[in-house]
Amino acid sequence: MGFSYDLHIHSCLSPCGDDDMTPPNIANMAALLGLDLIAVTDHNSCRNAGAVMEAARMLDLPLRVLPGMEVTTAEEVHVVCLFPELSAAQAAGEAVEAALLPVKNKPEIFGHQWILGPGEERLGELETLLINATSLSIDDMPAFARRYGGVAFPAHIDRSSNSVFANLGYFPDYLDFAFAEVWRPEAFFRDGAHRDIRERYTILKNSDAHYLDKMKEGEPVETLGTLDEFLARLFGA
Ligand SMILES: [Zn+2]
Ligand SMILES: [Zn+2]
Numbered sequence: 001m002g003f004s005y006d007l008h009i010h011s012c013l014s015p016c017g018d019d020d021m022t023p024p025n026i027a028n029m030a031a032l033l034g035l036d037l038i039a040v041t042d043h044n045s046c047r048n049a050g051a052v053m054e055a056a057r058m059l060d061l062p063l064r065v066l067p068g069m070e071v072t073t074a075e076e077v078h079v080v081c082l083f084p085e086l087s088a089a090q091a092a093g094e095a096v097e098a099a100l101l102p103v104k105n106k107p108e109i110f111g112h113q114w115i116l117g118p119g120e121e122r123l124g125e126l127e128t129l130l131i132n133a134t135s136l137s138i139d140d141m142p143a144f145a146r147r148y149g150g151v152a153f154p155a156h157i158d159r160s161s162n163s164v165f166a167n168l169g170y171f172p173d174y175l176d177f178a179f180a181e182v183w184r185p186e187a188f189f190r191d192g193a194h195r196d197i198r199e200r201y202t203i204l205k206n207s208d209a210h211y212l213d214k215m216k217e218g219e220p221v222e223t224l225g226t227l228d229e230f231l232a233r234l235f236g237a
Pocket of ligand 1: 070078155156162
């Protein structure tokens, strides 16, 4: 009854994402790994999400792709936002891109920011550097995602950079996040540590892959209900 997921994957639009993270490669790798549900979450932009969704559709397999992005808040905390449909993601993505520092990418230093079509065709390269902070506060993020019918959750909260613990020093429990992403839950929750977080939030474990070989194996989880139940919970349907 369970399903497998990976809700944090970067494409070649992210400067730090490998050039091999093209829409068809991501869709094919997800299918190979036996994943039922993935999300495309580039830094501060949704511009390759539609191409991955289309590439997955062309495979004609039961692989579901959610459009999303990993927003860098003004506090430099990473927050993953997911959306139920592409048009909502595109509107949210435009708002986030507009809130980015207007600094140009230097591909030779940070990497390329390719915008690709579903067949890997190059549609362009985004000029504004996507890894900078936006002017959106973490306090804005739950409502920001909801405005577009989406959901936001703090990314890799157990990492030593760009996380709530690293950048704020605490988990902002006054915000109505329902989910939290933990990079290494085995270590983070060892010996009853962080029980308050485990009890209050639905914990998600994603790959945060920037390379094809870092995408995670599709291991069905039983604790999140069926895929449809989980999607309904994500988007509050
Ligand atoms: Zn991150
Ligand atoms: Zn990431």
